[in-house]
Amino acid sequence: MSAGSEAVLDLLPMVFAAPGEALAQATEVLDDRPPPLHASVAHQVIGIWQRDFGDLRLALRHLRRARDLAARADSADREADVLATLGVALVHAGRTRQGLEAFDRGVARGTGHTRARVLYRRAYVWWVLGRHSEALEDVRRAVPVLRQADDVIWTARALTLRATVHLALGAVERADADFSAAEVLWDTTGQEHDKADAVESRGLAAFRRGDIPAALRLLDEAEERYGKLGTPTFMLDIRRCEVLMAAGLAPEALAEADTAIARLDRIGGQSTRKAELLLAAARAARLTGDPHTALARAAVAVRLFAGQRRAWWETHARLVLIEARAGTGRRTGRMVADAAAVAERLRSFGSPAAPEASLLAGRIALALGRPADAERHLAVAARSRYGGPPLARMTGWAAQALRARAAGSGRGVLEACRRGLDVLDDHRMTLGASELRARATAQGTELAALAQEACLASGDPRRLLAWSERWRATVLSAPPTRPPADPALLSGLTAFREIAARAEGARQDGRPVPALDREQRRLEREIRSRTLRLRGAAPGTGDRFDPRALLARLGDGRLVELAVLDGRVHVLLCGAGRVRRYEAGRLADAVAEAEHVQAGLRRLAHPGGQARLPLVEAAGRRLEELLLGPAARHLGSGPVVVVPPASLHRVPWALLPSLRERVLSVSPSASSWLRAGAVRPPAGGRQVLVRGPGLATGGAEVPELAGRYGAPTVLEGGSARAARVLRELDGATLAHIAAHGAFRADSPLFSSLAMADGPLIVHDFERLARSPYRIILSCCDTARFASVGADELLGLVSALLPLGTAGVVACSAPVNDAAVVPLMLALHKGLDAGLSLAESLRDARSALPGDAVHQSTGWAFTAFGAA
Incomplete structure (x- = not known):
C-alpha cells in the first residue's frame, strides 16, 4: 500500500482521536479529486462525523457515496467496512430493517480482521436495539480475531461495548472487569474521543454500583474531555439524566433532557438518541410529580421506539407510560394487565427494571380492591429485596411492606419498612453533599408513610414518635463531608464571591449586568458540581432514636412533634414520662394560614401597619387550632420544643397564644434537639461580632x-x-452576625450573608471544622429553608446544626431594622445572665414596646436547637 493510501486510511482512527481535524483533512482529500478508494474513505470519515456529531441526513448521503465508491474500487473489505458504518447510521435514523440488511451484506463481504470489525459494530447496533444476547454473541465472535490481529483500538472498543451490555443486564462485576481491561488498552492509544467515551462508561458503571458521587465526577470528566475535542455527545446527556434522577435531582434531569432534545432537533441528529432522551424526560417528569408531561414524553418515545424496532426500549417506555397514567389518578384493570405484561417482557429481556413493573401492577391492583392479583404481582417484586443496587432492593422492600399491609400484619409492615429504610440509609451515607443526602430521602417516602400508618393503627403514640423520628431531618444526623484540600473549590468560591459582589454593585448603580450574571451562574454550577461529587463516610446511621432518652432529658418541659398522616396533623406531646397523641387540623389549611401570617408580618414591619395587628393575632389563634388542637391545653408550665414538618418551617411559633409567653425553641427533629443539648461549649469563651455592609441601622x-x-x-x-x-x-x-441575608429558593445552599467582599454562602459554612456554639443572626430571611426530599430542610440554619452549633437565633420574615436593635440588646442581656438562647429570646420579646412594629419583630425571630 502506498504512503498516500496509508495517510488517507489513517483518517478513520483520527475521527475518534481528533474529530475536527479528521473532518478537515477528509474535506481536503475530496477537493483533490482522489481515486475511488481514497474518496470512499474520505466520504466515510465525513459520514461518521455527521452521524455522531451533526446532521444524520448528511451522514447518510456521504456514507451511501462511500459505499458506491468502495464498490467501484473493487475492494470487498472496504465495502464491508463502509456497509457497517452505514448500518449504524441507518439504525440511528430509525431505519432498522435497512440497517440490519446493510450489516448482513457487510458480514458476507468482509473477511478476517475486517469482518471482526463489522461484527463489533453490529453488536453495537444490537445494544442500541436492546437485543443484548445478540450483542454479546457478536462481540464473542469479534474479540478473539481483533486480539489476534493486535488491533488495540478495536479490541478496546469491543470490551467497552461488552461491559456496557453487561451493565444493561445488571451484571456490574462483569462490566467492571471489561472496563478495566479496556482502560489498560486505551492508555496505550491516542484515541481521545474513545478515551472520553471510556470515562463516560466508567461513570455509568459507578452509577450502576450505586456510587453516585463517583458517577457525577466521571461524567463531569467525560464532558470536559468532549468539550476539548469540540464533540457534543447526547449519550452523555442521557446517562447524566439517569444519575441526576437517582440523586433526587429530577427537575434538573428534565431540564437537561429537554435542552438536549432541542439541540438534537436543531442539528438533525440521531432519532434513536431523541427517543432515549424523551424516555429520560418522561421519567424525570414523573419523578417531579408532573404526570401529564410524563405522559406526553413517554407516548412519543413509545412511538419512536416501536418504529425503530427497539422492543427493549419500547417496553421500558411503556412502563413509564403506565406509571404516568397511574400518577394522574387513573386505576383500571387494563392497567394492571398492561403493567404485568411489561414486567414479564422486562424479565425476558433480563432488565433490572422488571421488579418496578411488578410493584406497579400490585399497587394498582390494591387500589382496585383486588388483593389476590396484588399478592401475585407484589410477591414477584419482593424477590428483589435481597440483591442488586440500593434502589432495586428498596423496590423489593416496598413490595413486601404492601404485602404485609394487605395481609393485616402491622409487624410485617414495620419490619419491611425498617429493612428498606436501612438500605436507603446506607446509600445516603455514601453521599458527601448535604443536598444529595436530603434529596435522596424522597426515595423512602412511601416506606416511611406505610410505617407511620401502621403505628397509627396500633394506637401506640410512642411507636409513632419513633417512626416519625426515623425519617425526619436525617441529614442533620451527620455533618457533610468537608473538602479542605480542594484548591479548585476554594478558588471557585473566591471567584464566585468577587463576581457576585461586582454584580450587586452594578445593580445598585442601575447598570445592566448580563455578563456578570452569566459568569456567576457558571461559577455556581461549578461549585455545586464539585460538592455533589464528594463521597460520604462508611455506611451506617449511628444511634437510633430512643423515646426514653428524650423523656428523661425533657424534665418539666414538653416536646411537641407534629406528624402528618393522610394530610392531617397529629400532635405527639412528649413529657411527664409519656407520649400522648392528639389530632389537629389539615396540613394544607395550616400551610395557607402560615403564608397569610407571613404577609401580615411583612406589613407590620413598616410604620402604619398597626391596624393589621389584630388580624395577625387572629391568624395566630387559627394556626394554634390547626397545629396544636387539644394539645395546646396540656403543655404544662415549662419550656416547649416544637418539632414541625418541613412544610411548616415558616410558622412564627411565638405568635401562637399558648406559646407566646413561653421559653420556646424549634428543632428539625427530636433527635437533633437531643444532639444539640449534648454539645459542650468550646474552651476559651471566644465571642465574635460581625457587621456586614449596607445595613439600614449600620448594625447599631x-x-x-x-x-x-x-x-x-x-x-x-x-x-x-x-x-x-x-x-x-x-x-x-x-x-x-449583623448582615443582610438572602435566601435562594432555587439553590438553597447559595443562600448568603453579605460581607465586605461579597456573599458568605452555606457552602462556606460547611467548610468550618466546628461552627460557633451559639450563633445569633440579626437580619431578615436568615431562618428560611427549602423543603426537599421526604421531610428535609436546606438553608443556613440547617447547615450549622450538624457542624457543632448547639443553638441559633434567626429570623424567618422581613423585619423592621430599627426594631431589631433593642431586641438584640435585650437578648444578649439574658445571655449575660446565664440564660439559654430560648430563655433570653422570651425575655427580650417581653421587654420590647407593645406597638405593632416591635411585637411583630419579636415574633419573627426563633430560637433553634437547645443552647
Missing part, C-alpha cells in the same frame, strides 16, 4: 455589644471579609 447593636463583652473579636468594614470571618467563627463560643 454591635458597638454596644463590643463594650459589653470586654475583648471580643469585632469584624466590620474592610475586616468583615469572608475568609477572615470564617476563620474567626471556627470554634467560637458565641457569634453575632
